[in-house]
Amino acid sequence: MSADPHHAAAHGHDAHGHDDHGGAPHGTRRSYLTGFALSVVLTAIPFGLVMGGWLSSVEWTIGICMALAFVQIIVHMIYFLHMNSKSEQGWTMMALIFTAIIIVIALAGTLWVMYHMNVNMMPDMGMSGGM
Numbered sequence: 001m002s003a004d005p006h007h008a009a010a011h012g013h014d015a016h017g018h019d020d021h022g023g024a025p026h027g028t029r030r031s032y033l034t035g036f037a038l039s040v041v042l043t044a045i046p047f048g049l050v051m052g053g054w055l056s057s058v059e060w061t062i063g064i065c066m067a068l069a070f071v072q073i074i075v076h077m078i079y080f081l082h083m084n085s086k087s088e089q090g091w092t093m094m095a096l097i098f099t100a101i102i103i104v105i106a107l108a109g110t111l112w113v114m115y116h117m118n119v120n121m122m123p124d125m126g127m128s129g130g131m
Helices: 005-010 029-052 058-079 087-121
Strands: none
Touching: 029 058, 058 087
């Protein structure tokens, strides 16, 4: 325990050494900046793929964007929510599994809805003859 109140406050403790975050883990400035940098990169790559048209296959573009979205969610959970298998007696691992299941359901549902809206809402525009 540090006697310096400024040193203690910088580490999330008050002058008496009590944790002011309720025992929750907290990150450093470096970990937040790392998470931010990873988030920017994981956003810029799909943006470049879609806007630049670098891949000729739409299926590959969608697959890469979905994979990077999943990776970005994991980055947010690790760097910003501080989830790991050691904290809170493993309950965060259960939250991670639950989150992964919800993500799979949301992504699959979104793709299913978008596909069916594209197929069912766009009528054949090739009308023959005039009115």
